[in-house]
Amino acid sequence: MKVFTQLSMLSLAIGAAAFSFADGFTVSGAKKVILTAGGLAGAKKKATTGSIGSDKKSITFSANSARLVVETGPKNDMMSYRIQGLRNPPLLVKPGATLHVLFVNTDDDMLHSLRFTSKVTPFDAKIGLKGSVGSADLKPMSGKSLFGQEFTVKVPSKKGSYSYICTTPGHAAAGMYGTITVR
Numbered sequence: 350m351k352v353f354t355q356l357s358m359l360s361l362a363i364g365a366a367a368f369s370f371a372d373g374f375t376v377s378g379a380k381k382v383i384l385t386a387g388g389l390a391g392a393k394k395k396a397t398t399g400s401i402g403s404d405k406k407s408i409t410f411s412a413n414s415a416r417l418v419v420e421t422g423p424k425n426d427m428m429s430y431r432i433q434g435l436r437n438p439p440l441l442v443k444p445g446a447t448l449h450v451l452f453v454n455t456d457d458d459m460l461h462s463l464r465f466t467s468k469v470t471p472f473d474a475k476i477g478l479k480g481s482v483g484s485a486d487l488k489p490m491s492g493k494s495l496f497g498q499e500f501t502v503k504v505p506s507k508k509g510s511y512s513y514i515c516t517t518p519g520h521a522a523a524g525m526y527g528t529i530t531v532r
């Protein structure tokens with residue numbers, strides 16, 4: 350009995366570390382990675398190509414799963430994201446879709462995160478990590494090392510408007526976010 354209790358507590362602890370939930374989003378399999386610029390370019394080639402809307406701004410992922418590479422920047426616009434070369438693109442996904450995300454901070458002097466939430470703009474400057482799930486705050490690049498995080502996010506099954514945001518203080522409020530529409 351004692352052994353059973355200890356085992357179940359252990360699995361509970363592992364479960365808590367492996368999954369996080371907020372606002373209908375579930376994140377699992379988070380793993381920090383260190384890449385070179387070449388490694389990032391290689392990862393982008395393996396990403397799912399979503400279809401870009403006629404507005405040239407939004408990206409639709411029509412399958413039940415997709416592989417996304419999200420990076421910060423470029424250098425003159427570091428308070429933003431790039432996906433398939435588009436700036437903070439609105440993402441359109443299916444209910445309950447699974448997104449395999451690689452988020453990479455290409456900044457040389459600021460922390461950034463990529464997190465998912467049901468909150469929408471305007472964002473509080475001190476938004477914090479509560480009420481969202483996704484990456485940790487990732488360090489700026491060091492030498493040729495880019496800090497990234499891989500994770501799997503299952504989007505809500507409930508249709509509606511959600512956001513992906515940077516939770517570094519002031520960043521989402523300054524425009525470092527995009528919308529994610531489940532439809």
Ligand SMILES: [Cu+2]
Nearest residue numbers: 461515517520
């Ligand atoms: Cu940021």
